[in-house]
Amino acid sequence: MAVPLYQAKAEFFRTLGHPARIRVLELLQDGPMPVRDLLAAIDIEASSLSQQLAVLRRTNLVTATRGGNTVVYALSTPDVAELLLTARRILGEMIADQGQLLEELRVPSAKEVTA
Amino acid sequence: MAVPLYQAKAEFFRTLGHPARIRVLELLQDGPMPVRDLLAAIDIEASSLSQQLAVLRRTNLVTATRGGNTVVYALSTPDVAELLLTARRILGEMIADQGQLLEELRVPSAKEVTA
DNA sequence: TATGAATATGAAGAATTTTTCAACTCGTTG
DNA sequence: CAACGAGTTGAAAAATTCTTCATATTCATA
The missing domain is CATH 1.10.10.10 (Winged helix-like DNA-binding domain superfamily/Winged helix DNA-binding domain)
Structure with a gap:
C-alpha cells in the first residue's frame, strides 16, 4: 500500500x-x-x-x-527541535499579527493566548 | 478563556x-x-x-x-512555506533513516512511501 | 429579473482519536 | 518467592474530526 x-x-x-x-x-x-x-x-x-x-x-x-x-x-533526531523552533516563530508572528489586528479594531478578544 | x-x-x-x-x-x-x-x-x-x-x-x-x-x-505569510520546507526535510531524513534500517534488516516494508 | 456557475455553510452520520480503567510485564527489594 | 513500583497495553466509552448532501450566497449574464 x-x-x-x-x-x-x-x-x-x-x-x-x-x-x-x-x-x-x-x-x-x-x-x-x-x-x-x-x-x-x-x-x-x-x-x-x-x-x-x-x-x-x-x-x-x-x-x-x-x-x-x-x-x-x-x-x-535534533531536527525535531528545529521544526518546533520554526513553528514557535511562526506562531509567535501570527499571534502578534492577530494581536495587532485586535488592537486596531479595539475589540476585546474572547480567547486570549498566554505563555 | x-x-x-x-x-x-x-x-x-x-x-x-x-x-x-x-x-x-x-x-x-x-x-x-x-x-x-x-x-x-x-x-x-x-x-x-x-x-x-x-x-x-x-x-x-x-x-x-x-x-x-x-x-x-x-x-x-511566507513563513508557512518555510515551515513546510523544514518539515519536508525532516520527513525526508526520517524516511531515509527508516529505509536504511529496513535495508539493514532486509525486511520488505509493508507500506512504502512514494512521491 | 430569471438562470446559471462558483463557492460556502449547516447538519447528520461515519470514521478517527482521546481518555479511562483494568490488567499485565519487568525489574527491584523485602 | 511474594509484593511493589514503573511503565505499558487493550478495550470500551467519550470526544473530535471528516465526509456528504442538501441548501444558501454571490456575482455574472441571458
Missing part, C-alpha cells in the same frame, strides 16, 4: 497535534528524560502519557531505552 | 494534519490561486475542499479574496 507524500506529511503533522505530545517533545529538547519526570512535568494520567509516548515512538520521533526500572525517552 | 501556548501549538499542527489542507498550502506556495484551480489539482469534492479551506482560513494560514465570481486564496 503506497502512501503519497502529502499524506505522509499530514500524518507527520498530526502526530505533533496534541498538547501532551508537544510538551513531551519540548521537554526532550533539553536532553533525554525518564518517564517519571515527564509525568511530573505534564500533569496527565500515567496511562494517558504512555499512550501518547507510544504514538511518538511509532512515528520514530522519540526513542525509549529501559534502564533497570525506569524508561528514558529522547528525541530521535 | 486563556489558551496555554503548548495547546495553541498543538492546534496549529493539527490544522496542518490533513492531506487536502497540506496540498492546498503547497499549491499556494507558488502564489495565489483560485478555488477552481485548487479543486482541479486536488481531486476532492468541492464542498469538502471548501470545508478544509474554511479551516485554513479560521486559523489564519490563508486569506481569501473574492474577485467577481471566483475566490482567490493565498498564504497569509
